[in-house]
Amino acid sequence: MKRIAIDMDEVIADTLRKFLAVCNTELGTSLTKSDLAGKNFWEVIDKKHFPKIRAHVYENDFFADLEVMPGSQEAIKKLNESYEVFISSSAMEVPPSFTAKFEWLKAHFPFIPPSHIVFCGDKSVINADYLIDDNMRHFERFRGEGILFTAPHNLGVRGYRRVANWKEAEKLFLPAAK
């Protein structure tokens, strides 16, 4: 059975929406996802605001109430029948997120057992056939194939197979399914 590793932020969890909400509340801006086309979140706010925004991200519960990305639960439940599915998050970049991320997965993806959750940093340590991720940096040394999950910041990236949403991911991995 082939194995698929799936990222959390921007792939199954709508972290960007929360980022923008925090930013708009804290800074009085009215940023939307369309303002981030081709850009990383940190590129659209003034450097002087970084500490204030970072403080939110490092709160224990920042990741606790993220919205689930549309269609991800249904799609991953189906993929889970034909593939070994692992969730792999670069949680080591934000250690206070460990518990919130684990609890979030338990609540929204209860069909993924804890044994199939991986918190790491450098994802070249993941042994899988595919990695669905919005960050191409994880594909460089990954031993399988990286599948880019479209996010505003990666719109200009070329060189990888790409899925724009979970419907497309289903079609790619389960072509015979309805």
Add this chain to the structure above:
Amino acid sequence: MKRIAIDMDEVIADTLRKFLAVCNTELGTSLTKSDLAGKNFWEVIDKKHFPKIRAHVYENDFFADLEVMPGSQEAIKKLNESYEVFISSSAMEVPPSFTAKFEWLKAHFPFIPPSHIVFCGDKSVINADYLIDDNMRHFERFRGEGILFTAPHNLGVRGYRRVANWKEAEKLFLPAAK
């Protein structure tokens, strides 16, 4: 550069010593490591005491003050010069341990960057050439070679290369070093 993944409990952290201390204090026993030859910790205590002992393990700080296994810091510092070293712990089995384990590593193995720390469950998800671990169950589907780190419970296990301590691990992986 070859990659070595290294387990935490019983390999770089003396978890068993803490288990025994908790047990002896709670149950009035006087268990030592030699009582555990060929046995898992849970095989030497009465089932009725499991909840009481488990409660300790699930405390947030159980893993915070574990002693470092003799010679592990020096050996891993050396290995880190010739190999890509990752620390991989089955922390998903005890989620309250996440933060304590991360902080413990930062305190005792500061030369291992957070990007090289992996908290997982099923270690077949680790992409490495070697896995130094005391639990042979992690070797079954591991893509590299499992190196058994001797612990009381695995004394009878055959079929894998084994190191009894960190001096032996150094000799195995750095044969030309003093």
